[in-house]
Amino acid sequence: MGGDNAPDVTVEGAAAFLSARKEAFVRLHGDEAKLKPVMAKYSSVADRMEIVHTEDVITSDMKPSQALRRGRNSSMWNALEDVKEGRANAAVSAGNTGALMAISMLVLRKMDGVHRPAMTAAWPTLRGRTVVLDVGANLEADAAQLVTFAIMGEAYARAILGIERPTIGLLNIGSEEMKGHDEIREAHELLRGSELDLDYQGFVEGDDISSGKVDVIVTDGFTGNVALKAGEGVARMLGVRVREALTGSLFSKLGAVLAMGGLKNLRSQMDPSNVNGGVLLGLGGVSVKSHGGTDGRGFARACQLAADLATSHYRDEVATNLSKIRQKGIAAE
Known part of the structure; x- marks a missing residue:
């Protein structure tokens, strides 16, 4: 539900991503009444899109501290909970950047040895x-x-x-x-x-x-x-x-x-x-920030980025090297 042209661009991008990745599946967190008519335009991939209804949304002007206090059960929070609970491999949002960073760190936690993502x-x-x-x-x-x-x-x-x-x-x-x-x-x-x-x-x-x-x-x-x-x-x-x-x-x-x-x-x-999509590295799960003003193609690119990272050995490699620097006494304060 986040971004300048949501949910149209979000659903368009998710559909384009699914067309390119036949093995993928997308859970759309947001207002079902707004999402369903848009999703109907993409019947060829509709069977791999699921709406998870919630009416609560993190607004673009909400401060990170407000998002942490009032954002539970919002579409952004629930998407990250999906990753934490293993229902999804990655979360992608075009919404409030500060709120996404704050909620991602709270829900997904930091990897061992990472002081700051x-x-x-x-x-x-x-x-x-x-x-x-x-x-x-x-x-x-x-x-x-x-x-x-x-x-x-x-x-x-x-x-x-x-x-x-x-x-x-x-x-x-x-x-x-x-x-x-x-x-x-x-x-x-x-x-x-x-x-x-x-x-x-x-x-x-x-x-x-x-x-x-x-x-x-x-x-x-x-x-x-x-x-x-x-x-x-x-x-x-x-x-x-x-x-x-x-x-x-x-x-x-x-x-x-x-x-x-x-x-x-x-x-x-x-x-x-x-090149749309910024990743908050160092978390216990994949959280990708899409530019708020992106088009459908750009949002699809952010989804592809999330899928590539989620199916890689990135976190295992990071954990191995973080273990090495802890053994050498190089630890972030």
């Missing part, structure tokens, strides 16, 4: 996709937490991007070892000498994100969120400028027609619907 983003790059974390769950992170983020990001990249041995970098203001604050330099030393069998490449800078220099970029949530929003803003500006350049005159319009194939490919690469 981290939110991920899949960043389009010249080489494909790069996983960036944290992008907003934690404003600050100490050295041990950054090491934990690296462990989770590496396993996540393997599960979602299909990279056997993902490379990892710490986001810093320079590549030299003396650059950055104390926490980032300490995390660098811990990762370099941890013997965790991670392909750690050292420091990376802001312009390395879009180049795809490494597969996983680790940072605190404040820096990651600023970088993410800045990147989204630049992408929107470029989209506007390209449209202006291609429609400014008759000759530029003719050139746009001749370059149509390449322009469609560029639009596909920059389309946010193709």
Whole structure:
């Protein structure tokens, strides 16, 4: 029931996901009176969609503390309870981000050894996709937490991007070892000498994100969120400028027609619907946040992301490496 155009977009996306994943099944938590007419449009997959009725909804303006106090029996809460109780392998919501994070941590709990979960983003790059974390769950992170983020990001990249041995970098203001604050330099030393069998490449800078220099970029949530929003803003500006350049005159319009194939490919690469879905890593279950303003295709992509992660060995790999760092005395405070 969450998102700018719910429940139409949510059901449309769920139906598209089911069309692509014949083995999947979806439980739609929400108001049956609103969901049923929309679901009727997708008769080909209706037998693999089930409505779990609830009238209570977490609103977009509700604070996380309010959601924790008043959100029980809401569609968001019940979806996460489905994951906790084993009725579902993953939960996907386009609703209130802060509420989803708070309820996810309360219902699903944190994995052993994870002090703070981290939110991920899949960043389009010249080489494909790069996983960036944290992008907003934690404003600050100490050295041990950054090491934990690296462990989770590496396993996540393997599960979602299909990279056997993902490379990892710490986001810093320079590549030299003396650059950055104390926490980032300490995390660098811990990762370099941890013997965790991670392909750690050292420091990376802001312009390395879009180049795809490494597969996983680790940072605190404040820096990651600023970088993410800045990147989204630049992408929107470029989209506007390209449209202006291609429609400014008759000759530029003719050139746009001749370059149509390449322009469609560029639009596909920059389309946010193709990378929709942020995962809160470090929990005892899979919780995926879809962008609130996404379309049906984007919501389907978030569902695919959730299914891929839920059927991977991500949590087992993370648990193994977290056990190793606890044995070495590297524990997040």
